[in-house]
Amino acid sequence: MLIVMKFGGALLSKPEKIKRSVEIIKNYVNKGDKVIVVASAVSKVTDELIKASREASSSNWEDLKKIINELEKLHFNLAKDIIQNKNILEDLTLELKSLIEELKETLFSVARLKELTPRSKDFILSFGEKFSCAILCAAIKNEGLKAKWMTGGEAGIITNDEFGNAKPLLDLSSQKLNWKLTPLLNENIIPIVTGFNGCTPEGVVTTLGRGGSDYTATIIASALKADEVVLWKEVNGLMTADPKIESKARTIRVISYAEASEIAYFGAKIIHPRALKPVIKAEIPVRIRSAFNLDDPGTLIIKEQKIKPKEIVKAISFIKEVGLINVSGSEIVGTPGVAARVFKILGDNGINILMISQGSSEVNISFAVPRDSLSKAVNLLELNLLGGETVKEISSESDVCIVAVVGAGMKGTPGVAARVFKAVAEKGINVRMIAQGSSELNISFIVKEADGPKAVNALHEEFKLYEES
Template sequence: MKFGGSSLASREGFKQACTIVEGHHRKGDLVAVVVSALGDTTDRLLEACDRAAGGDRKLVEAFLKSLQAKHLENCGWIAEGDARRKAEEAVSAMIGELREVLMGVACIAEATPRVRDYVLSFGERLSAPIFKAALESRGLKSEWFTGKDAGIVTDSNFGNAKPLVELTLHQVKRRVGKPYDEGVIPVVSGFIGADQKGHVTTLGRGGSDLTASLLGAALNADEVWLWTDVNGIMTADPKVEPSARTIKQLSYQEAMEMTFFGAKGIHPKAVEVAMDRGLPLRVKNTFNPEGPHTLITMEAEVKTGFTAKAVSLIQEVALITVGGAGLAGAPEVAAELFQILSEKRTNILMISQGSSEANISFAVSRDPVDELVPLLEMRLLGGKTVRQIDVEEDVCIVALVGAGMKGTPGIAARVFKAVATEGVNIRMIAQGSSELNISFVVKREDGPKAVKALHREFKLGESS
C-alpha cells in the first residue's frame, strides 16, 4: 500500500491510513507500506534549498523550525509511549542533519542536482518513522526503511533517476522480505533511492508510486494499492468536467497513455513495472476506502458503443516549430535537434512533421523553454537549412484515450467535429501506432472547452 502526501497531510488522513493498514493486517494479510512526504513538504524543501543557495539563512532557520514543529506535532497525536519517543528522536536527528546540509548550501551559494536530491529526500524520510510509530502504538510490529536502505538502486540522473530494476528487486527482497514474510509491517519512504555509489537520488514527481510497484514486485505481492484523495482514475479532471466519473477498469497500456497525458492518480513508470510482472494495481481513495476505485490489469475492457475511456489535459506546455525549406532531405538537422533535447534532458510530449519536410513541430513542458530556445537558436540558425524557430507558450495538449479506439474508423472525424462545434482550432495532431490515443494541441484557453466537448461526444460520463 502506498499513501500519497494528500492522504497524510491531515490528522484525519494520517489516522485513516493507519486504520486501513491495521484492518488488513488483522485480517491476516501481509502488508507493506510506502509513504510520501506530508502534504506540501517536498515543495517547501525545494523552496528552502533554492533560498539557501541564494544565501537566505534567516529563511532557512525559520523553515527548519516550522518543519520540525509540524512533524513533532504529528508524533504527539499519532503515537504514544516509547514509539512516540523514538519517532521524535528520529525526526529531531533528521532536522539536525538537514540543517547542516542547507547551511552548507548557503555557505557555498550553490545547490547541485545531487545536493538538491539529498535535501528533497528528507520529506519522505521524516514520514516513515512517524507512520511506524503510529502502527506500533496500535500494537502492530513495524520497521521503517529509507528507499536507499530498502535496496532501491538507480542510475545517477539526479532529479529523475531510473531504477535498475533487477538489482533493485533482488536487494529489496533480501532486505525487506524477511520482516515482511514474518508479519512485520515494513514502512518504506517513497520517492527516493540511491545510485551504485550510495548517493541519494529521487525518482521524479510521483515517484512514490514507482517505489510501491518495485516493492510489490520484489515481495511477490498479490496487488499494489495506491491510496490518494480521489476515487480512482477519472474520465476527466472533475475540476474541468464536473460530470467526470471513476473508470472501473483499465489495461496497463491505457493507464500509461492516460498518465503520460496528465491524468492524476498514478506514475507511468509504476505502471510499466507492474505490467512487466502482471502485478494488478488499484487506485483507491483513503477517505472513501469502500467507494469507487480503478483496477489496472493486463486486459482491456471494451464496452459496446464506448470507444474511448478518458480525456486528459496537459497544461503548462510550449509548442516549438523549427522551419526552413532546407529541412527537406536534411536528416542531420533532425539528428542535431534531438541531440540538443537529449543534452537538456527535455522530454518531447508530441512531435509532428509535414510531408513537405519544411518544418518540425514539437511540444514540451514550458519549464525548460527559457534555456532551450536560445540553445536551439545558437546551434541551428545561421545556416541555409533552418531559417526560423517559433515558440508558442499559450497552448495545451488534449488527449483522448481508450482501447476501443483501436481499429475503429471515424474516431478522428468525431474528434474534429466535436471540437470544431465549440469553435476550437487544432494547432497540431498526433496518433500513436498503438491507436490507443489521439492527442492534439490547442490554445490554452480552449483546452477546457475541448475536454468538455469530447467528454460529451464520447459519452464518458456514462461509460465508466
C-alpha cells in the same frame, strides 16, 4: 495475500488522516494479509525542502532557519497529536530530532559553501519521506502492530546516479529488496519504506522524480511478486476527465496498463507516468482507491480487458502550460538528420519534448515542450540552427495546451479521428497541431489554452463518457 500499498502526502498531512491510513493498514493485517507500506512526504513538505535548498545555496540564513523551524514544528505537532503511548512518543521524538539535526547540518553546509549540487539536493529532498515514515511507523506501533521503517535505499532500491530523476536498476533492486524485506514479512513486521528515493550501488541517496512514490511501490511489488498494489488517494480513482473541468466526469472502473500509462503521461496526476512499468511484465494488478470511501472499489489497472462497443474512448486528458515550436525551411525536405539534430540539441540541455508532429511535405517540424522551457528551447535552436541553408525560421506559441483522447478501443475502429475533430470544430476551436502514436491508443492535439476546457467538455459529451458501460 501480499499487498503493497502507498499513501500519498495528503493522507499524511493531518492527525485524523494518518489515523485513517493506519486503520486501513490494520484492517488488511487483521484479514491475514501481508502488507508493505510506501509513504510520501507530508503535503507541501517537498516543496518547502526545495525552497530551503534554494535559500541555502544563496546563504539566506534567516529564511533558511525559518523554513527549518516550520518543518520541525509541523512534524513534532503531528507526532504529539497521534501517538498516545508515552514510550513510543519518546522514541519518535528522539528520531525526529536526529533527522532535523542531520537536515540542518546539510543545509548549513550548503549555505556556507554557497553551492548546491544535484547530489546534495537529492539528499536534502529525501528528508520529507524520512519524517513521514518515522511518524507513520510510530502510529502503527501505537496500534499494537509491529513495524519498521527504512529508506528506499536501505530497503534495496538501487538506481543509477541521474540525480533528480534516477532510474532504478531493477534486477539488482529485486535481489536486495527480497533479501531485506522478506525476513521482516516472515516475522509479521510491516515494512514502511520511504517513497521517491533510492541510492546508487555506492550508497549515495537519489530521487526518482516528483511523484515517484507510486514508482517505489510498483518496484517493490514486482520484486516480491505481490498479489496487488493499492495506491491510496483522496479520490476514488482515475477519472474520465479532470472533474474540475468536466462536471460529469466519472471514475473509470477497469483500465489496461497501456491506457493508464497514456492517461498518466498526458497530465493525470493521480499516478506517476513510469509507475506501471515494473508491474506490467509480472502482470500485477494495480488498484487506485479512496481512503475515505472504502465502499468504492476504485480503478483497477490490469494487463488488458475486453473492449466493449461503448468503450472506444476511456478518458480525455489535458496538459496545461505548454509551448509550441515550429522549425521550418524548404531545404529540410530530403535533408537527413535535421529532426535528430533538433532533438539532440534539446535533449542535451535537459528539455523534455511532450509531443512531435512532422508533415509529409517535410517542410517543417512541430513539437511541444513545457512552457517554462520554451524560451530556453527557442534560444538554443536559433543559436544552433539559423544562419545555415536548411532551417530558415523558428517560431513559437506560448499560450497553448495539449488535449489527448485515450482508449484501446480506438485501435482499428474507423471514424474516431473524424468524430474527435468534428466535435472540437463545432465549438469553434482551432487545432494547431495533431499527433497519433502507432499504437493507436491516443489521438493528441494542441489548441489555445483558453480553448482546452471547451475541447475536453465537447469530447466528453461526444463519446458519452459520463455513462457507465
